[in-house]
Amino acid sequence: MKALRNYIDKIKPNFEKGGKYEKLQSTFDAIETFLYVPKKVTFKGSHIRDSIDMKRTMSVVLIALMPALLFGMWNVGYQHSLSIGESNGIFDNFLFGAIKVIPLIAVSYITGLGIEFIFAQYRGHEVNEGFLVSGMLIPMIVPIDIPLWMLAVATAFAVIFGKEVFGGTGMNVFNPALIARAFIFFAYPAQITGDKIWIAGLTEGKGVIDGFSGATPLGNWGQNVVDNTSFIDMFLGFMPGSIGETSKLAILIGAGILIFTGIGSWRIMISTLLGAVFMTLIFNLFAANEYMKVDPLTHIVMGGFLFGAVFMATDPVSASQTNKGKYIYGFILGIFAIMIRVFNPAYPEGMMLAILLMNTFAPLIDYYIIEANINRRLKRVKKAVN
Amino acid sequence: MSKQIKLKKGLDIKLVGEAERTISTFDNTMEYALKPSDFNGFTPKLLIKEGDEVQVGSPVFYNKADERIVITSPVSGIIKTIVRGEKRVIEEIRISASANQQFIDFGKALPSQLSKEQISEKLLKSGIWALIRQRPYSIIANPSDNPKAIFISAFDTAPLAPDYDFIMHGKGELFQTGIDAIAKLTSGKVYLNLHPEMNTSKVFSYSKNVEINYFTGPHPAGNVGIQIHHLSPINKGDIVWYINPEDVVTIGKLFSEGKYDATKVIAICGSEVLHPKYAKVIGNCNISNLVKNNVKEGHLRYISGNPLTGSKIATNGYLGFYDHQITVIPEGDFHEFFGWALPGLDKFSFSRSYFSWLTPGKKYTIDTNYHGGERAYVITGEYEKVLPMDILPMQLIKAILAEDIDMMEKLGIYEVDEEDFALVEFVDTSKSEIQSIIRNGLDLIRKEMN
Numbered sequence: 088m089k090a091l092r093n094y095i096d097k098i099k100p101n102f103e104k105g106g107k108y109e110k111l112q113s114t115f116d117a118i119e120t121f122l123y124v125p126k127k128v129t130f131k132g133s134h135i136r137d138s139i140d141m142k143r144t145m146s147v148v149l150i151a152l153m154p155a156l157l158f159g160m161w162n163v164g165y166q167h168s169l170s171i172g173e174s175n176g177i178f179d180n181f182l183f184g185a186i187k188v189i190p191l192i193a194v195s196y197i198t199g200l201g202i203e204f205i206f207a208q209y210r211g212h213e214v215n216e217g218f219l220v221s222g223m224l225i226p227m228i229v230p231i232d233i234p235l236w237m238l239a240v241a242t243a244f245a246v247i248f249g250k251e252v253f254g255g256t257g258m259n260v261f262n263p264a265l266i267a268r269a270f271i272f273f274a275y276p277a278q279i280t281g282d283k284i285w286i287a288g289l290t291e292g293k294g295v296i297d298g299f300s301g302a303t304p305l306g307n308w309g310q311n312v313v314d315n316t317s318f319i320d321m322f323l324g325f326m327p328g329s330i331g332e333t334s335k336l337a338i339l340i341g342a343g344i345l346i347f348t349g350i351g352s353w354r355i356m357i358s359t360l361l362g363a364v365f366m367t368l369i370f371n372l373f374a375a376n377e378y379m380k381v382d383p384l385t386h387i388v389m390g391g392f393l394f395g396a397v398f399m400a401t402d403p404v405s406a407s408q409t410n411k412g413k414y415i416y417g418f419i420l421g422i423f424a425i426m427i428r429v430f431n432p433a434y435p436e437g438m439m440l441a442i443l444l445m446n447t448f449a450p451l452i453d454y455y456i457i458e459a460n461i462n463r464r465l466k467r468v469k470k471a472v473n
Numbered sequence: 474m475s476k477q478i479k480l481k482k483g484l485d486i487k488l489v490g491e492a493e494r495t496i497s498t499f500d501n502t503m504e505y506a507l508k509p510s511d512f513n514g515f516t517p518k519l520l521i522k523e524g525d526e527v528q529v530g531s532p533v534f535y536n537k538a539d540e541r542i543v544i545t546s547p548v549s550g551i552i553k554t555i556v557r558g559e560k561r562v563i564e565e566i567r568i569s570a571s572a573n574q575q576f577i578d579f580g581k582a583l584p585s586q587l588s589k590e591q592i593s594e595k596l597l598k599s600g601i602w603a604l605i606r607q608r609p610y611s612i613i614a615n616p617s618d619n620p621k622a623i624f625i626s627a628f629d630t631a632p633l634a635p636d637y638d639f640i641m642h643g644k645g646e647l648f649q650t651g652i653d654a655i656a657k658l659t660s661g662k663v664y665l666n667l668h669p670e671m672n673t674s675k676v677f678s679y680s681k682n683v684e685i686n687y688f689t690g691p692h693p694a695g696n697v698g699i700q701i702h703h704l705s706p707i708n709k710g711d712i713v714w715y716i717n718p719e720d721v722v723t724i725g726k727l728f729s730e731g732k733y734d735a736t737k738v739i740a741i742c743g744s745e746v747l748h749p750k751y752a753k754v755i756g757n758c759n760i761s762n763l764v765k766n767n768v769k770e771g772h773l774r775y776i777s778g779n780p781l782t783g784s785k786i787a788t789n790g791y792l793g794f795y796d797h798q799i800t801v802i803p804e805g806d807f808h809e810f811f812g813w814a815l816p817g818l819d820k821f822s823f824s825r826s827y828f829s830w831l832t833p834g835k836k837y838t839i840d841t842n843y844h845g846g847e848r849a850y851v852i853t854g855e856y857e858k859v860l861p862m863d864i865l866p867m868q869l870i871k872a873i874l875a876e877d878i879d880m881m882e883k884l885g886i887y888e889v890d891e892e893d894f895a896l897v898e899f900v901d902t903s904k905s906e907i908q909s910i911i912r913n914g915l916d917l918i919r920k921e922m923n
Contacts, residue, residue: 092808120846124812128805128841132891132908133898134780135486135632135802138820138827140845142813144852144902147826213846257849349824352854408853408867453868460865461883468708 095119113207117214144350145216151344151351152223152398154337159330160184163231166327167287172296184231187287188330191226194235198242199225206251215256217263217404218246224264224398227331228391228439229271230284237275241267261446262405265439272439280435282306285327303327305390308378309428309435321388332391342397352401354413355420359396362421363387370429378429392424395438405446409456416452420445477669478703480690482861484823484896486632487836488780490801492740494639496751502572504759504791505548506556506565507533510784511794512544512603513612513912514919517563525552530577530599530733533566542613544794545600547735547756549575565791570755576732584654584728592657596724599733603794604720605655607712608701609887610915614714622661622705624715625652627677628668628688630695631779631895633742633749635797637718638674640738640751645676647725654724655716656682666700677718690861698893702862707887719797739792743780743801744838745769754792760799761789772804774841781895782908805842813845820844823859823900848903859896864889866897870907873914878921886914 101107102115119125121142129136164180164187175183199222200214207214225242249266250259271279282302283289289301304326307314316326324334332338345351367383374380387393400406400420407416420441427437434440509517516537521527527546536542548570556565579599584592593616596602605623607614614620627637641648656663665683672678678685686704688694697715707713716724719737726734735756742749747767754763760775776783777793780800784793792799817827821837829835856866864885872880891908898907 092810123808123810124842124844125846126806126808127843127846128774129843130785132782132906133895134774134776134783134785134800134841135488135839135899136842136844136904137824137900137902138817138822138829138844139824139900139902140813140843140904141848141851141902142845143826144824146814213848215848215851217851255849257851348826349858350826350852354854403853404851406853409865410854410857413854457865457868457884460863463863464708464883464885467706471708471711 092123095122110208113212113214114204117204117207120213141216145219147344147348147350148220148398149223151341152220152227152331154340155331155334155394156188156223156227157181158324158334158337159227159332160188162324162333163187163287163330165325166285166301170286170289170296170299170301171294172299183287187231188226190235191229191231191233191238191330192223194238195225195242196222198239199246202243202246202251206255210255212255217250217256221245221263221267224331225267228264228268228329228394228399230279231287231330232284232290233271233278237271237278238267241270241274244270257404259404260450261443262399262402265399265443265446268439269443285329301327303390303435305428305435308381308389309432311376311378311432313377318385318388321385329391329394332394335388335393338393338397345397345401351397352403352406352413354410355401355406355417356396358414358417359400359421359424360387362418362423363392363396363425364421365418366422366425370425386425386428390428390436391438392436395424395442396421399438400442400445405449407449407452407456409453411459412449412452412456415456416445416449419448475685475687476704477687477689480688480694480699480703480861482858483630483691483693484859484900485630485691486781486821486839486899487834488632488802489744489836489838490742490746490749491633491836492635492742492749492751494636494751496738496753498753499762501548501574501755501758502570503762504553504567504569505546505550505755505757506567506759506791507544507546507757508565508791508793509534509544509563512536513610514538514916515613517544519555519563519566521552521566523552523555526550527552527568528575528577529735530579532600533568534563536613539615541597541616542602543597543600544603545733547733549573576734579727579731579733581731582728584650584657587654587657589657592654595727596654599727601724601727601733604723605658605714605716606795607714608698608707608890609712610919611890612919615712618712620659620661620712620714622701622713623655623659623663624697624701624705624713625663625665625683625718625721626695626697626700626715627665627718628671628695629779629797630668630671630692631781632692633740633798633800634695634779635738635740635751636671638672638676640740640797641676641718641722642674644722644725645679647722647729648676648718649680649682649725650729651721651723651725652680652682654728655714655721659714661705664700664704666697666704668695671695693859693893693896694861696890696893698888698890699861702864702888709882709887711887717795717797737797739796740798741767741801742798743776745771745773745801745803756792757794758792759789760786760792763799764788764801768801772806774802774804776800776802780839781899782892803838803840805840805844807842809842823855843904845902845904847905850903850905852902855900855902856897859900860893862888862893866894869914870910873910873917876917878918881914881918886918890915 163184245267370379423441550570
């Protein structure tokens with residue numbers, strides 16, 4: 088270890104201002120701080136600091152994503168096996184999925200981090216760790232057969248127009264990963280909607296058994312077709328869908344990690360769930376068509392709702408920033424997600440649009456919470472005067 | 474009627490090296506230094522020159538903005554050196570103490586028989602006035618003001634802070650005399666805030682002429698700023714004074730003995746102190762004698778005050794005017810291989826992102842490393858967890874950064890102080906200098922007001 092440290096210290100001057108490779112300063116810094124926590128010490132204010140930093144925070148989120156990702160990999164293989172009528176072992180299914188998913192992750196990271204490094208250098212900043220999470224989220228919310236170039240274009244769009252034009256990490260209005268998905272959704276709708284795209288190889292149709300539909304429960308309901316997938320299958324994730332979204336159990340494990348470590352906002356998660364339940368119950372009351380009769384629990388385990396509520400709505404930068412605002416933000420988000428699902432057959436999954444919509448309104452919600460705080464202080468003055 | 478206020482938000486940082494309850498004494502013939510930087514918003518004008526002889530209570534410098542406020546010598550001896558920094562700013566006035574201490578006689582008196590003006594005059598003349606500070610801004614109180622209240626917190630919840638019940642043992646009478654004096658300075662109340670478990674002795678609970686209230690909860694429950702917020706919040710234009718309980722005793726001594734006695738009991742603590750304990754010293758003393766042969770080897774950080782809000786001083790530096798504690802912790806100037814990725818059983822964190830949550834009662838050795846690089850504000854909801862006030866910390870910080878005076882006022886800048894945001898700075902994932910930001914905000918608004 089000492090040799091590595093010495094080597095880094097030796098080559099470091101080349102990357103500093105005036106050095107041979109000063110244009111790679113941010114890149115060098117990112118690698119150095121990845122390997123070693125910097126030796127910088129406090130000089131005033133608090134002499135001691137919490138051990139947490141952005142790297143730790145983001146790695147906890149990545150760990151929380153792992154159950155959903157690993158299950159997703161297996162499920163890609165499993166769904167493919169189902170479609171061609173074979174029964175493969177757990178390991179074979181997982182291997183099939185991993186081979187399909189890993190290139191997606193690689194493309195997302197290489198494109199996104201590449202752009203981030205360039206912008207960090209250009210701005211003279213350190214590379215921010217935010218994309219470590221976005222870069223993992225993007226492949227998890229797309230269909231498995233998405234062409235790699237399309238994913239690369241969408242990622243580049245998300246990083247440049249979703250994040251960097253706003254000033255980089257911490258300044259963006261929208262969740263960057265969802266910008267990537269929305270980009271694909273509107274630019275290449277064929278690759279992200281329909282019944283056939285959720286299972287590897289189904290669009291191509293090679294070896295697919297007759298009559299196999301591949302439709303997701305959400306897709307069926309969207310066309311007001313009664314879907315009979317069992318609750319337990321949907322909860323555990325034995326159904327087609329975007330890579331990371333299917334297993335609600337895996338997502339809940341992730342949610343547990345986020346809430347326990349204090350990194351994910353339970354306020355947003357809980358209020359989003361409550362919002363969805365509230366809207367579903369209202370629909371149940373009217374029950375004008377079959378879809379409106381679907382109970383709240385089924386809505387929660389279908390599609391990407393839970394994945395969105397746990398991993399995407401909670402993005403601290405694009406969500407409401409005040410604690411009270413988070414309740415409101417989540418609650419309305421939950422309402423919109425279900426409303427879009429039920430009312431708009433063109434968008435079987437309402438979660439993506441609901442989150443993006445609420446990202447727009449988050450600053451407004453915060454504005455009112457801040458005003459309320461200010462008014463409480465003003466009232467106190469009036470009371471003191473009287 | 475005394476209230477019991479339960480605070481939930483906050484964080485007790487459990488550090489190794491709490492002072493043991495014994496008091497050691499030292500030879501007081503050493504060097505002392507007054508540091509004008511201890512006083513916020515203070516422009517010093519010297520009244521002495523190098524080589525002058527001073528007695529205990531001799532004026533050394535005064536505030537250019539208010540000539541009534543003088544700082545006096547805590548010891549008798551000779552002005553040895555005046556240390557100047559950049560642009561000839563006075564950094565330290567070093568006084569070498571003589572073996573025989575000569576006290577200026579300010580005259581004994583019963584506070585109850587004196588008027589507000591007479592009390593102020595006595596305090597100002599002896600230099601003891603500087604111990605009374607005001608919120609907002611944490612500057613020395615203006616003798617012409619009539620504060621709406623005076624606050625005394627009888628307990629300190631900061632890491633390794635001294636136990637005031639212990640250091641005040643047997644000083645109940647002097648404390649009461651001090652209270653009687655300061656009570657005359659306000660037409661409002663004197664609030665004495667206690668912690669039901671940390672203040673069990675009678676020193677405080679038998680005090681008269683005060684309103685006693687109780688606070689419970691983690692740090693910063695012991696901060697006067699938090700207590701003021703809950704009992705007598707500061708609106709624009711309000712002024713509240715505050716003073717440390719040990720300094721109330723110094724006031725008491727002025728009236729009952731007629732002299733400025735800067736003797737105080739301080740805690741010498743921190744993970745790098747071999748035998749952490751209390752010490753009876755004279756204020757502003759050089760610390761080298763106090764820590765000699767009592768610290769571990771290695772690269773160390775000496776702090777006058779507690780690790781959250783104290784000031785960095787040299788190995789042979791001096792105790793700050795308002796400080797009651799010397800803390801020694803390790804410097805963290807080393808690279809840690811994959812530090813952010815380790816399980817971190819020995820890494821203290823407010824979050825549960827390191828596995829140190831498995832051992833909740835454990836005491837930690839925390840060094841001065843930032844433990845990460847500075848980043849944009851990304852995480853939300855983190856600051857609110859350690860600030861038990863109805864104030865939106867992130868929004869206030871952003872208003873200060875934007876220098877938006879109007880918004881700062883609306884969001885409650887007058888109620889806060891650096892020390893109230895020390896924990897916010899500690900837990901901050903973005904590693905920004907939040908206490909400095911708050912100070913800048915306060916300075917900015919004070920400039921705007923004058």
